[in-house]
Amino acid sequence: MDDRYFLIEEARNGNQQATEKLLVNWQPTLKKMAFKQCSLNDVDDAVQESLAIIWRRIGTLKTVEAFPGWLFIIVKRECAKLMKQTHKLDEMPDDYQELFSYYSNNDLRLDLIAAIHSLPDKYRAVILLRDLEELSIGEIADKLLLTRMAVKSRIHRGRLMIQEYMAK
Incomplete structure (x- = not known):
């Protein structure tokens, strides 16, 4: 060798x-x-x-x-x-700032925002509706014209992708 x-x-x-x-x-x-x-x-x-x-x-x-x-x-x-x-937190939409305002570590906030931005649209939409707007599974399903199972699946997959992103 x-x-x-x-x-x-x-x-x-x-x-x-x-x-x-x-x-x-x-x-x-x-x-x-x-x-x-x-x-x-x-x-x-x-x-x-x-x-x-x-x-x-x-x-x-x-x-x-x-x-x-x-x-x-x-x-x-x-x-x-x-x-x-490198995107400043101030440049992020207000709803993102509000969602992560309870994290005191600015780097963690930026990582979470970047992780959510990295999601494909269909996963980002359900994560934001569930975690930011605090809609129920049924409300999200109605809003996006999906089944409840599809919403649950997308939330689960989206959160797994966020965890994977954060682990890098």
């Missing part, structure tokens, strides 16, 4: 020293990737977040050959996430 792949394989197998060395070796490459994907102000944050994700998830990598592509995807997602967070 090629030396560069040996380190990746060792990291995949849980060797912490190999993982540390791998992260140090690939940090310049991550930075180059981030320069192409992020705004200049977000490069360092994207690299740090990407390194943390790689550290936590290296064991899930299926093949060592997939490592460079996997890195690219991680950096791209982190840059997109940071780009969404």
Whole structure:
């Protein structure tokens, strides 16, 4: 096995020293990737977040050959996430501000808003109607011309997507 792949394989197998060395070796490459994907102000944050994700998830990598592509995807997602967070809370619609006003952590508010914005329209609509306007399942079904089961399913899927977004 090629030396560069040996380190990746060792990291995949849980060797912490190999993982540390791998992260140090690939940090310049991550930075180059981030320069192409992020705004200049977000490069360092994207690299740090990407390194943390790689550290936590290296064991899930299926093949060592997939490592460079996997890195690219991680950096791209982190840059997109940071780009969404650059929107100021004041620029968000008033109903979003009201919905998240009880969260004292501004970063959490921005993450939640970005998570909701990332939802496909059909899921965003039911989440906002249920959680912002506090409509019942039946009211949402009537308003959107859906069955109650479809509304429940969309709320469930929408919330799962928000959880997945927040876990990134």
